[in-house]
Amino acid sequence: MAKDMNVLFIITDQQRVDHLGCYGNKVLQTPHIDKIADEGVRFTNYYCNTPLCMPNRANFFTGAYPSVHGTRSNGINLNPDEKTIADALLENGYHTVSIGKTHFNFFSHPFRRDIESLEDIMRWMMGNIPDPFPTPYYGFEEVLLTVGHGDVMGGHYFEWLKEQDYEHLDKLKTRFLKLNENYYETELPEELYPTNYITDQTLKYLERYAKGEYGDKPFFLHCSYNDPHHPVCPPGKYKDIYSPKDIELPENFDDVENLLEHPFLADHIKDARFRHLLPQNVDAQTAKEFLALTYGALAMIDDGVGQILAKLKELGLYENTMIIYTSDHGDLGADHGLILKGPAHYNGVLNIPLLWRVPNKTKKGVSDSLISTIDLSKTILSLLGIRERHHPEKMQGFDYSEVLLDPNKKVRDQILIEHDEEISEDKVMRLRTLVTEEYRYTLYDGLSEFGDIFNLKEDPLEINNLWNNRELRNELNNRMLREIVSLYPRYPERGAYN
Numbered sequence: 001m002a003k004d005m006n007v008l009f010i011i012t013d014q015q016r017v018d019h020l021g022c023y024g025n026k027v028l029q030t031p032h033i034d035k036i037a038d039e040g041v042r043f044t045n046y047y048c049n050t051p052l053c054m055p056n057r058a059n060f061f062t063g064a065y066p067s068v069h070g071t072r073s074n075g076i077n078l079n080p081d082e083k084t085i086a087d088a089l090l091e092n093g094y095h096t097v098s099i100g101k102t103h104f105n106f107f108s109h110p111f112r113r114d115i116e117s118l119e120d121i122m123r124w125m126m127g128n129i130p131d132p133f134p135t136p137y138y139g140f141e142e143v144l145l146t147v148g149h150g151d152v153m154g155g156h157y158f159e160w161l162k163e164q165d166y167e168h169l170d171k172l173k174t175r176f177l178k179l180n181e182n183y184y185e186t187e188l189p190e191e192l193y194p195t196n197y198i199t200d201q202t203l204k205y206l207e208r209y210a211k212g213e214y215g216d217k218p219f220f221l222h223c224s225y226n227d228p229h230h231p232v233c234p235p236g237k238y239k240d241i242y243s244p245k246d247i248e249l250p251e252n253f254d255d256v257e258n259l260l261e262h263p264f265l266a267d268h269i270k271d272a273r274f275r276h277l278l279p280q281n282v283d284a285q286t287a288k289e290f291l292a293l294t295y296g297a298l299a300m301i302d303d304g305v306g307q308i309l310a311k312l313k314e315l316g317l318y319e320n321t322m323i324i325y326t327s328d329h330g331d332l333g334a335d336h337g338l339i340l341k342g343p344a345h346y347n348g349v350l351n352i353p354l355l356w357r358v359p360n361k362t363k364k365g366v367s368d369s370l371i372s373t374i375d376l377s378k379t380i381l382s383l384l385g386i387r388e389r390h391h392p393e394k395m396q397g398f399d400y401s402e403v404l405l406d407p408n409k410k411v412r413d414q415i416l417i418e419h420d421e422e423i424s425e426d427k428v429m430r431l432r433t434l435v436t437e438e439y440r441y442t443l444y445d446g447l448s449e450f451g452d453i454f455n456l457k458e459d460p461l462e463i464n465n466l467w468n469n470r471e472l473r474n475e476l477n478n479r480m481l482r483e484i485v486s487l488y489p490r491y492p493e494r495g496a497y498n
Helices: 031-038 053-062 085-091 121-125 156-163 176-180 194-210 253-259 265-270 272-277 284-314 374-383 401-405 470-486
Strands: 006-013 041-043 095-100 142-145 147-149 152-154 219-228 321-327 354-357 365-367 414-424 427-436 439-444 451-455
Touching: 006 284, 031 284, 031 321, 031 354, 053 085, 053 374, 085 095, 085 219, 085 374, 095 194, 121 147, 121 152, 121 156, 142 156, 147 219, 152 156, 152 176, 156 194, 176 272, 194 219, 194 284, 219 284, 253 265, 272 414, 284 321, 321 374, 374 401, 414 470, 427 470, 439 470, 451 470
Parallel strands: 006 219, 006 321, 041 365, 095 142, 095 219
Antiparallel strands: 041 354, 147 152, 321 354, 414 427, 427 439, 439 451
C-alpha cells in the first residue's frame, strides 16, 4: 500500500449545485454522495471558470484559463504539450488513471481532414482508433474512455459493449441524432448503461490496486461520469424513480418573458438551428419530465458512488484517500423557463457542487468562500506536498488548503468567468462575467450599452437587473478590468533582455 495519500476525483457532467440532497434538494435523495459532505467541506460558492465541457475540464487539468491553455470552446483539442495535474502527479510517483469522460479531444466528427481526435465517437464505433490506445494520455498512464452522452457512447466502453454481445449494437451506431434530444427512453439495461460501466471499471481498478499490481505507488483516480448531461435517459428503475409530479418548478420559471426581450440572449434562445447547444425555452410539463429524468440519472450515479466508497473501505484504502466530488458546469434546470446551458450566466449554470474530504485534515463543515475550477488542481498538489517547481507552470489558481482546515477562511474576493463559444461561423458568443460575494456582473461582446448586474444575496432568483445603477456598474467594471489585467499570461517566455 502507498504511504502517500491517494486521490479519488469524481466528476459528473452538467450538474447544478442544488441537485444533491446535501445542498438542500427536497426531492432528490443522494445519501452516498452526501456522506462525502458529512466528512469533509461542502463549498456553497464554487463556480466554474467557463460553463462549457471542454474548456472547463481543461481549466481543471491545467489550472489555467482558456485564454492561456487555448481550449476556448468545445471542438478545440487541448494542446498535448500543455502540462496537466496528471502529468505532475505521474512525474512525482503517482499511478494516474482516468475512467469515463475526459473530453481532452472533441467527440464529434471534425470539419477538416487535417484535424484528428482520439475521442471521436464515430471513429470508435467504426474501429478506427489506434490499438493499443496511446498513453500517457495528457498524463494518464491508464485510460478507459466513455465518449458521448446518453447511450450514444463510444470509447473503450463501446469495445466493452461488443464483448458483452449486446444484440442491438449496430442500432447504437445509427443513433447520433439522439444527441440532439433533451431526453428519451434508452433500450440499454442498467448493467450495460455507461454509468454502470464507469462504476464497475472503477471498482475493478481499486481491486487491482489493492492486490499490489501497481507496486507501492499512490493513485490519482479520475472517475468521470457522462451523466446527467442531456440527452437524459437513465435505464431500468432509474427511469421511473422520480415522477414529474414530484417536481416543483422554480419561482422564476415564468421569467422567460423577460429573457425573450434580452438584447443578447433573446436571439440565441429563439435560434432553432442549435437548440441542443443553447438555452432552451420549454413548457412546464417538459421541464418537469426533464428534471425527473435528471434526478434519476443522478440517483444511479449516487448508487455508483456508494459502491466505490464501500470498496475503498473494504480494501482498507478509505482512510488514506482524498475524495473530491464535483461537476464541470451546471444546467439552467428550468430557471427562467430554460433548460440546458449556453451563454446565459445564471447561477444554475455557473454554481456547481464541490465536496472535499481529506483524511485527518479537513475540518468538517460548510464554506461560503468563493472558489473556482482553476483553484482545484493547485490545492490538490499543495495538499499532496508536491513542490511548486513540479506544478504546471501556467497555473493561475489559488491554494485553498487553509480553507479545508478552516471552512471560515477566505481566499478570493471575486472570480472571472471566460466564455468564447463558437458553434458555427456565424455563431460566435463572447461574454465575460465577474462573480463577487454579492454580485454577478456580465458583459456581452457587441453590446456597449447593456449587460447584467444581479445582487445574488438580495435577488438569488436573478430577476431584477441592476444595470442602470451607474455607480455600481462602474465599480464592478473596474473590478473586472483589474482582474483581467492581473491574469494576463506571461507567455511565451521572454528569451533575452532586448
